[in-house]
Amino acid sequence: MISPIPTPSPHIFELQQVRHFYGTKPFAPDTMALDIDALSIPRESIIGLTGPNGSGKSTLLKLLAFAFRPSTGTILFNGKPEYPFSGNVRCNITLLTQEPYLLKRTVFENINYGLKIRGREQKLNGQAEEKIRYALSHVGLDFEEFAHRKWNELSGGEAQRVAMAARLVLKPQVLLLDEPTASVDVESAAMIKESAAMSRQKWGTTIVAASHDSKWLEGFCDIHLHLIRGRVVFT
Ligand SMILES: Nc1ncnc2c1ncn2[C@@H]1O[C@H](COP(=O)(O)OP(=O)(O)OP(=O)(O)O)[C@@H](O)[C@H]1O
């Protein structure tokens, strides 16, 4: 008998009974960093994440990136459970943190690194160069001017844009942004937003962005999640 082809879930992430507490904190409601009974994130959506300091935004983003496992509960990615550093996670989910981490190498090598470890490295340097040139253009950085600069020859905002280009070059299924505009100027903030919107349009990327800047989120997200003490209080 031919079994029917399963219909893919319209949700890229499904969280079920997810609770997280850090370190040796006892498992009690007031020490919970995150406490979500059920949350589904539609494929190709842009989610804006807000909430006061310590409300669990970064914890939620790290859990969606499968950087670590929740203390309890399940997170499904494309309908299946995943685990930290699985091939599927590394190839498809990328997180941009507030303080971007760059390798002590050139801009070119920083962007090429992700392509290499995800096995999409082009044999011909020319093709890798083309991709890196394209990614840099999306964050408004000129290839000739920036590609061969070292990590320590960039301003904070330029480093953030390079980190964004290093994620865009992967054409990710999921782009997680943790306060991506906290240290950049208005023009760079707009560029980060435009390049994220472009990745959804071109590659169907799902975006979850935590920000304290409600103006920046305005008109960008389809769904707004507000967290307080680890709980989603409204959507
Ligand atoms: N590594 C850690 N060890 C212990 N507690 C932590 C750790 N990281 C976060 N927490 C705690 O977990 C809770 C949620 O923190 P989280 O960083 O997710 O908040 P946030 O909403 O991102 O805050 P912010 O707006 O300041 O970035 C806070 O109470 C915080 O003190």
Ligand SMILES: [Mg+2]
């Ligand atoms: Mg945070």
